[in-house]
Amino acid sequence: MSHHPEIRHDPDSPKRQAVIAAAGELFIAQGYGAVSMDAVARAAGVSKATLYAHFASKDRLFATIIKEACRQKVAAIDLLAEPCDDLAAALTALGQQMLRFLLDAKPLAIQRVVMAECVRFPELGRAFYENGPEVFRRTFGAWLAVQAGAGRLAVPDPVIAADQFLGMLRATGIFLRASLGLPPAPADADIDATVAAAVRTFLRAYAVE
Amino acid sequence: MSHHPEIRHDPDSPKRQAVIAAAGELFIAQGYGAVSMDAVARAAGVSKATLYAHFASKDRLFATIIKEACRQKVAAIDLLAEPCDDLAAALTALGQQMLRFLLDAKPLAIQRVVMAECVRFPELGRAFYENGPEVFRRTFGAWLAVQAGAGRLAVPDPVIAADQFLGMLRATGIFLRASLGLPPAPADADIDATVAAAVRTFLRAYAVE
DNA sequence: GTCTATAGAAGGATAGAC
DNA sequence: GTCTATCCTTCTATAGAC
Numbered sequence: 001m002s003h004h005p006e007i008r009h010d011p012d013s014p015k016r017q018a019v020i021a022a023a024g025e026l027f028i029a030q031g032y033g034a035v036s037m038d039a040v041a042r043a044a045g046v047s048k049a050t051l052y053a054h055f056a057s058k059d060r061l062f063a064t065i066i067k068e069a070c071r072q073k074v075a076a077i078d079l080l081a082e083p084c085d086d087l088a089a090a091l092t093a094l095g096q097q098m099l100r101f102l103l104d105a106k107p108l109a110i111q112r113v114v115m116a117e118c119v120r121f122p123e124l125g126r127a128f129y130e131n132g133p134e135v136f137r138r139t140f141g142a143w144l145a146v147q148a149g150a151g152r153l154a155v156p157d158p159v160i161a162a163d164q165f166l167g168m169l170r171a172t173g174i175f176l177r178a179s180l181g182l183p184p185a186p187a188d189a190d191i192d193a194t195v196a197a198a199v200r201t202f203l204r205a206y207a208v209e
Numbered sequence: 210m211s212h213h214p215e216i217r218h219d220p221d222s223p224k225r226q227a228v229i230a231a232a233g234e235l236f237i238a239q240g241y242g243a244v245s246m247d248a249v250a251r252a253a254g255v256s257k258a259t260l261y262a263h264f265a266s267k268d269r270l271f272a273t274i275i276k277e278a279c280r281q282k283v284a285a286i287d288l289l290a291e292p293c294d295d296l297a298a299a300l301t302a303l304g305q306q307m308l309r310f311l312l313d314a315k316p317l318a319i320q321r322v323v324m325a326e327c328v329r330f331p332e333l334g335r336a337f338y339e340n341g342p343e344v345f346r347r348t349f350g351a352w353l354a355v356q357a358g359a360g361r362l363a364v365p366d367p368v369i370a371a372d373q374f375l376g377m378l379r380a381t382g383i384f385l386r387a388s389l390g391l392p393p394a395p396a397d398a399d400i401d402a403t404v405a406a407a408v409r410t411f412l413r414a415y416a417v418e
Numbered sequence: 419g420t421c422t423a424t425a426g427a428a429g430g431a432t433a434g435a436c
Numbered sequence: 437g438t439c440t441a442t443c444c445t446t447c448t449a450t451a452g453a454c
Contacts, residue, residue, distance in 0.1 A: 015438080031325060033242020036429060047439050052431065054437095116240060116325030118390045125389035133381045159382070160406050167376035172342045173368070180334035181327045197369050204414035224419080245447060256421050261449065263419095 016054050018044040023065045028109045032062050032117050063121055069110050070128040074101050074136055080143045087152050087207070088199055091165070094140075095195035099169045103178050103186055111179065137162045153206050161206060168198035225263050227253040232274045237318045241271050241326050272330055278319050279337040283310050283345055289352045296361050296416070297408055300374070303349075304404035308378045312387050312395055320388065346371045362415050370415060377407035 022044035118125035231253035327334035
C-alpha cells in the first residue's frame, strides 16, 4: 500500500496553496490560453516541477481552479431567508445586492473565463451554472411562490417570474456593457435606477392590487 | 509612389478571401488562443507566408475577423419598420425572431469569443456592443416611444423598457444555459413560452388599458 | 503574390539530484 | 516534495527563391 499511481498530497500544503492562489488570480484575470505554467510557477514562488507534482497538467489545474471559483456565493440569497412584510422593499434590497454582485470585477471575470472555455471544458459550464444562477433562480422562485401563497403576488410560474426579474437586472445598458469591459464603470445611481425600474415593472405585472 | 510601407492588397483577392473565411470559422469556433496561424493557413489552403503577406500579425488578423463578424445584423430589426396595429402580436413576433437569433450557434459563439478577448482587445467589446445590442435597444426604444405616442403604451423611459423586454428574453433558464453550452438545446416550445411570458409581463406593466 | 524552408522564442512537461 | 536544468513540441514570424 501507500504506492498509488495517482497523486496524493496534503491539501493544506503551503506550496499547494500558493499555487492555487496564484493560478486563481492569473486564470481568472487572463483566461486559459494567456497564462503559461511558467507564469503560474513564478507567481506562486515555486518551481514548475513542484507545480506538476500537485497538478497533472495545465488542463487539470485550470479546471480545478475555475470550478472552485464557481462556488462563490451570492450574499443576496440570505435576504430571502428574512421575514418579509414590504414586498417592494425586499425586492429592491435583493435586486441591489444581486446587481452589485454581478457587476463586481471578480464575478464578471469568472463569467468571461467560463464562457470562453465552456466548449473545451464542459464541466465548467455546468459547475458555473449549477452553483450560481441555477441555485439563485430556484431559491428566488421558491420565495416568490411563498409570497404568492401569502396573497401578495399572482405568479403563474414562480421560476419564470424569477428569471424575468433577474433578466431585467442584467440589462443591456448596464450589465452587458460591463461584461464587455466598456467604460465607464456603472455608477451607483445607474444601478439603483435599473433596480427600481425592474421592481416597478415586476410589481405592476405580478402584484395583487 | 506605389511604394507604401503599409500592406495594400486587392481586397477581392481569392487567397485573401480564403484566409478570411477560414480564419472566421476557426476563431469564432475556438477562440484566439486555440487557433494557430498554421491551422488558419492549412484551412485556407495557402502558405503561412501568404497569410502574413495579407495580415501583419495574428492579433490583427483576429481583430479584423472578429470585428467584421460583429456586424451581423439582426433580422428582427426589420419588423420594427412595419406598421403596427396589434401590439401583442408585434412584440411576440419581434421577441421570437430576436430570441431565435440570440440562441443560434454563430451569434452565441461570437459572443463567447468577444467576451473572452475583450480585455486584451477592447476594440472588440466596442465593436460588438455598438453594432449589435446598442443598435437594437436604441431602435427598439424608439419604436416603443412611437407606440407610446400613439397612446398604446405608457413608458416613462423607452430605452429602459426596451432593456427590460430584451432582458426577459435572455432568461437564465434558456439563454444563459445556451451561452454556457449546456444541453439540451432549447426547444421551440421553450422559446415560445419565454417570449409569451415576456410579452405578457411587459404589457401588464406598460400597456394602456 | 506565393511558395518552401527555417529561424528564434516560448510553452508544456520531465529527469535526476537532494 | 522540491529544486535545477533540460527535452521536445509548437508557435509566430520571416528569408529567399520563383
